[in-house]
Amino acid sequence: MKYWRVSNxxxxxxxxxHVLEVFKRYRQTGFFTPESGxxxxxxxxxxxxxxxVASEPTRWDKxxxxxxxxxxxxxxxxxxxxxxxxxxxxxxxxxxxxxxxxYPTPSSVDREGWTRLARNSADKRPVLGIIIGRxxxxxxxxxxxxxAQVMAExxxx
Numbered sequence: 452m453k454y455w456r457v458s459n460x461x462x463x464x465x466x467x468x469h470v471l472e473v474f475k476r477y478r479q480t481g482f483f484t485p486e487s488g489x490x491x492x493x494x495x496x497x498x499x500x501x502x503x504v505a506s507e508p509t510r511w512d513k514x515x516x517x518x519x520x521x522x523x524x525x526x527x528x529x530x531x532x533x534x535x536x537x538x539x540x541x542x543x544x545x546x547x548x549x550x551x552x553x554y555p556t557p558s559s560v561d562r563e564g565w566t567r568l569a570r571n572s573a574d575k576r577p578v579l580g581i582i583i584g585r586x587x588x589x590x591x592x593x594x595x596x597x598x599a600q601v602m603a604e605x606x607x608x
Contacts, residue, residue, distance in 0.1 A: 493541060549584070557582060
């Protein structure tokens with residue numbers, strides 16, 4: 452399990468160990484390894500978030516060396532199952548994907564996508580965006596207006 456907090460009074464993020472194992476499994480360590488990604492599910496205890504599940508890429512997702520396009524099929528069903536079985540306690544909290552960099556930096560496409568997801572969410576809660584690099588990761592909490600709070604950068608996995 453990993454734990455991050457931006458400041459003493461800011462939100463904290465807890466990522467369960469089995470989620471970190473999913474991230475590790477899909478790191479782009481080989482030259483031809485495609486980008487991977489999925490959704491993040493967990494508990495929200497305003498303003499804190501605990502990630503319990505990271506979906507894995509499906510055969511419907513588009514995966515290239517420097518491109519990942521997550522399709523709803525497979526991921527949406529997983530989210531619905533957790534939501535239903537938990538009585539609405541385990542919910543969608545964000546997205547993750549990989550970059551072929553040691554210490555990843557979000558692109559404008561990444562940030563625009565995270566903002567769009569936050570803006571389109573039914574409850575207007577911030578969305579987590581996590582990018583997995585070969586060595587470290589980048590975590591942002593993004594609001595519907597596009598403002599972002601970096602929660603972790605260059606953290607070793």
